Amino acid sequence: MKRYISASSILGFIVLLFFFDEYRTNQSLNQEATLEGFIIMKEGEVYLVEDPDFVQEDANKLTMQELRRKYNMNKLWIKGFGTLRGIENGQKVKVWYSEILESYPAKVKVLKIEPKPVTSAKVK
Numbered sequence: 001m002k003r004y005i006s007a008s009s010i011l012g013f014i015v016l017l018f019f020f021d022e023y024r025t026n027q028s029l030n031q032e033a034t035l036e037g038f039i040i041m042k043e044g045e046v047y048l049v050e051d052p053d054f055v056q057e058d059a060n061k062l063t064m065q066e067l068r069r070k071y072n073m074n075k076l077w078i079k080g081f082g083t084l085r086g087i088e089n090g091q092k093v094k095v096w097y098s099e100i101l102e103s104y105p106a107k108v109k110v111l112k113i114e115p116k117p118v119t120s121a122k123v124k
Contacts, residue, residue, distance in 0.1 A: 035095045036116065039087055040067060046076040048095060048108065059090030074106045083113050092116040
């Protein structure tokens with residue numbers, strides 16, 4: 001009987017931890033901590049370019065070193081790569097995050113990534 005109570009207590013504690021993590025994630029999303037920019041996926045790493053002058057062709061054309069020299073970039077820290085499903089290299093995205101670590105380049109703990117709709121350019 002004592003084993004049953006101990007096992008039930010441990011299982012209940014684990015379930016509470018899971019729900020607490022989900023609650024904390026939802027609270028972070030509700031606080032609207034977001035970044036917008038272009039996603040770069042190269043050499044097994046994922047970066048966010050926040051530079052408004054970013055040229056999408058550079059995402060595939062330039063090396064990571066050249067991109068770092070040319071643009072302001074943040075490294076994205078993603079738990080599961082399913083978060084990147086449907087997102088292409090050089091695509092404009094909105095990123096929800098929990099914190100930004102002070103390093104070079106800065107590391108952003110990602111909660112959610114969503115592609116931004118493409119807007120047509122204005123004709124002069």
